Structure formats: C-alpha cells, structure tokens
Amino acid sequence: MTGRAGPRPFGGVERATAQQVADAAGVSISAVSRTFTKHASVSPRMRARVLAAAEALGYRPNQLARSLMTGRTELVGLVSTHFANPAFMDVFDLFTRELQRRGLRPLIANLSEDGHAAAALDMMLQYNVDAVLIATSAPPEGFAASCARAGLPVVHVFGRAGTDAPVPVVTVDNVAGGRLAAQAMLARGLRRLAFLGGAPSDASSIDRAAGFAQELAGAGLQPVAVDYAGDYSHEHGRRAMHALLDAHRPDAVFCGDDILALGALDACRERSVRVPEEIGVVGFDDMKLAAWPGYSLTTIRQPMAEMVRHAIGEIAARLADPAHELRSRLFEIALVERGSL
Structure with a gap:
C-alpha cells in the first residue's frame, strides 16, 4: 500500500485536520495556527473565515502538538493532601472551574501519602506543567521550595503567611x-x-x-x-x-x-x-x-472563592507576562453565627 494515511477515524468519523481547514478557508496552514493561538496576529476577516471553516468541518486544534511548538502546555499542577475532606471537594470545584474559564487545565496530584511528594513533582515536570497551585495548609516539608527550584511558578493557597514562606501565599490570618x-x-x-x-x-x-x-x-x-x-x-x-x-x-x-x-x-x-x-x-x-x-x-x-480566584489570577498573569511578580495576599475572616453556639 502506498501514500500517506489520513486522519485516524473514531466511531466511523475522521477528525478534520488543520490542512483541511486551510483548504476550505482558502488560507495558509500558518493562518489556521495563528487563529487558534492566543495573542497571535491575524486579521478579523481571516479569523472569521478560519473559524467558519473549522466549525463546518468540526475541527479542534491538537493541544499536544501545539505545546511542542509553543513550549506551553496550559497545564497547571493542582496538588493537595485533603482529598478525603468534603470541604475540599467544593474547593477543587472552584479551582477547576476557574482554571478552565481561563483556558488552563489542572493536572491533579495527591500528596496525602508519605513519599508521594517527589513522585508528584516528577510527574509535573514530565508533563511540563506551566505552573503549580498548592492547595493545602500542610504540604510535605520542602515541597513548595522544590517546585520553585525546578523553575515552576508556584502559589500556595491556605498556607502560612510570613516573610520566610518560600513561595507566595494566599491565605487568611x-x-x-x-x-x-x-x-x-x-x-x-x-x-x-x-x-x-x-x-x-x-x-x-x-x-x-x-x-x-x-x-x-x-x-x-x-x-x-x-x-x-x-x-x-x-x-x-x-x-x-x-x-x-x-x-x-x-x-x-x-x-x-x-x-x-x-x-x-x-x-x-x-x-x-x-x-x-x-x-x-x-x-x-x-x-x-x-x-x-x-x-x-x-x-x-x-x-475560599475569592482566594482561589486571586491565586489563579496571579498564575495567569505570570503566564501572560514572565516579568509579573507573583504576590501573596492575606484575606479577611468573619464570624458566621448560626445555631451551634
């Protein structure tokens, strides 16, 4: 058999390629790539033609292939020790919703067991995450500093505020x-x-x-x-x-x-x-x-919602501008009176 194989079928339907979108829109394949790349230069008219062709063909860009070209995966490591705590299920819902709203995706790591910290950091480096969010008051000792030494932007949510914190902390008093x-x-x-x-x-x-x-x-x-x-x-x-x-x-x-x-x-x-x-x-x-x-x-x-938004906002700002300095923030607490006191 000769010739190149086409797109791999799934459920009997072939996935559209960027070249097919370019042909349908009458533009170059680089124009298709720029259209689906954040902040890339492309005219409104060309963008409209590419998006219309992509919609008609059911095209979705290959994020893995793009990460090889851009060096960015849009992955953010989300690590915690509190997976058995129902309160943190609400927190993880906040994290994942806000990350997805900003076009980012979480790579979740569980640090609850001894020895998992090194494996979690190794996994995040293997997947080339763009940043790390630590969502626990008690990460393994030295974990935040290890992430920072590996060159990863890190924000620690629910950590202990103080000048000796190895990474920026978003927390309460x-x-x-x-x-x-x-x-x-x-x-x-x-x-x-x-x-x-x-x-x-x-x-x-x-x-x-x-x-x-x-x-x-x-x-x-x-x-x-x-x-x-x-x-x-x-x-x-x-x-x-x-x-x-x-x-x-x-x-x-x-x-x-x-x-x-x-x-x-x-x-x-x-x-x-x-x-x-x-x-x-x-x-x-x-x-x-x-x-x-x-x-x-x-x-x-x-x-919690405000704390999560601030932490992710800091990470997003850093990814958009490598010169952005990640900031700690101390949020206010309040007494909520109900019927148990």
Missing part, C-alpha cells in the same frame, strides 16, 4: 480566626473552652489554637484542653469529641475545621448532649454543609 472564635464564646459567658484541631503538625491548626489561647489568656483563662484529632475528617472529629466529653466536658469547643465540627456535633447527638444549650461548637471554613439545617454550625468564614 488563622491566629485572628482563633481569637475571633474565643471572643464569640467569651461574649456568651462561656468559660470552660477547648480547642480541637486536625494534625498537630498542620500550620493552620497550630495558628488557630494559638490565637484561641491568646484571647483566653487576655481574659485570665486558659483552654481546658487543646487536642488534635489527627486528621481533618468527620470520624476523627466525632471520636475526638467523645474523648473531650469524657475527660473535660467543656462549655464550648472550637474546631479548627468545619468537617471536624460536624463530627463533633454528631458525637453530641449520640450522647444526647444538647447543642448549644449544654455545649457550644464553632467551626472554621464555612463549607456548604455547615449551613444545612441539621447542623446550623456557627463558624469562622474564610472566603
């Missing part, structure tokens, strides 16, 4: 969030107060506990307990709340995360402990489940 939770409890005359965090090494848990204790110290008090459930999950929160009720029976508990707080509320139901009459519970995040009538959780809100 977690210490202030802990103080705000304590203020709400003290204002109601509650005095036996406890903190329940996730992992003891998690920066956000540490900072929220610190702010909580600082505010109590100003009132001449100290927490009756500062406990760490080990993970941000409903089951960890439920079990840890049972332990707090057995050992301390506090007036109120500040949970460093909404999903912990929901587990704590369910533990109270199992013990027939009335909320908020016998014990108060405050969370952190303001995830969608917190507002459900069955929970009606009082919580500290961090504006």
Whole structure:
C-alpha cells in the first residue's frame, strides 16, 4: 500500500485536520495556527473565515502538538493532601472551574501519602506543567521550595503567611480566626473552652489554637484542653469529641475545621448532649454543609472563592507576562453565627 494515511477515524468519523481547514478557508496552514493561538496576529476577516471553516468541518486544534511548538502546555499542577475532606471537594470545584474559564487545565496530584511528594513533582515536570497551585495548609516539608527550584511558578493557597514562606501565599490570618472564635464564646459567658484541631503538625491548626489561647489568656483563662484529632475528617472529629466529653466536658469547643465540627456535633447527638444549650461548637471554613439545617454550625468564614480566584489570577498573569511578580495576599475572616453556639 502506498501514500500517506489520513486522519485516524473514531466511531466511523475522521477528525478534520488543520490542512483541511486551510483548504476550505482558502488560507495558509500558518493562518489556521495563528487563529487558534492566543495573542497571535491575524486579521478579523481571516479569523472569521478560519473559524467558519473549522466549525463546518468540526475541527479542534491538537493541544499536544501545539505545546511542542509553543513550549506551553496550559497545564497547571493542582496538588493537595485533603482529598478525603468534603470541604475540599467544593474547593477543587472552584479551582477547576476557574482554571478552565481561563483556558488552563489542572493536572491533579495527591500528596496525602508519605513519599508521594517527589513522585508528584516528577510527574509535573514530565508533563511540563506551566505552573503549580498548592492547595493545602500542610504540604510535605520542602515541597513548595522544590517546585520553585525546578523553575515552576508556584502559589500556595491556605498556607502560612510570613516573610520566610518560600513561595507566595494566599491565605487568611488563622491566629485572628482563633481569637475571633474565643471572643464569640467569651461574649456568651462561656468559660470552660477547648480547642480541637486536625494534625498537630498542620500550620493552620497550630495558628488557630494559638490565637484561641491568646484571647483566653487576655481574659485570665486558659483552654481546658487543646487536642488534635489527627486528621481533618468527620470520624476523627466525632471520636475526638467523645474523648473531650469524657475527660473535660467543656462549655464550648472550637474546631479548627468545619468537617471536624460536624463530627463533633454528631458525637453530641449520640450522647444526647444538647447543642448549644449544654455545649457550644464553632467551626472554621464555612463549607456548604455547615449551613444545612441539621447542623446550623456557627463558624469562622474564610472566603475560599475569592482566594482561589486571586491565586489563579496571579498564575495567569505570570503566564501572560514572565516579568509579573507573583504576590501573596492575606484575606479577611468573619464570624458566621448560626445555631451551634
């Protein structure tokens, strides 16, 4: 058999090629390429002819082939450790929607298990991602710095703010969030107060506990307990709340995360402990489940949608202009009062 093979059929239909679009539009193949390349120079008239031909033929540009020519894949590594936390499913929805809106695509990596950090970075380098978004308060030690050393633009969302951060951080003042939770409890005359965090090494848990204790110290008090459930999950929160009720029976508990707080509320139901009459519970995040009538959780809100948009906006600006300096930003938190305090 002689001659070149045509486009590979799929389901009996051949994929249109750029050359076919060029022939149909009466233009060069380079004009087709420029039409589908961001910021490329092409006249409005020629663009209209190419787009009309592409629409008629059902043509879609081959992004993999284009990345070989441009050196850009439009891939952004999205890495986290919180895939088991329902709150972060909402966060990932925000990330993926905003990335796709900007013509970017996420390459997701799970850093939950020990040893996955090196493999995740290797995967992102193999796929030649254009940038990395770290979406966790507790990435493996040195991971952000390793991404930066590899020459990748990096923004850390939900990280710890500070001058020693190896990459720009988009976050909230977690210490202030802990103080705000304590203020709400003290204002109601509650005095036996406890903190329940996730992992003891998690920066956000540490900072929220610190702010909580600082505010109590100003009132001449100290927490009756500062406990760490080990993970941000409903089951960890439920079990840890049972332990707090057995050992301390506090007036109120500040949970460093909404999903912990929901587990704590369910533990109270199992013990027939009335909320908020016998014990108060405050969370952190303001995830969608917190507002459900069955929970009606009082919580500290961090504006996740705004944080995600800012982080992706910074990455998009850097990709459009390599001279753009990625900026950190500290967002404000707020108390959302519902029925659990």
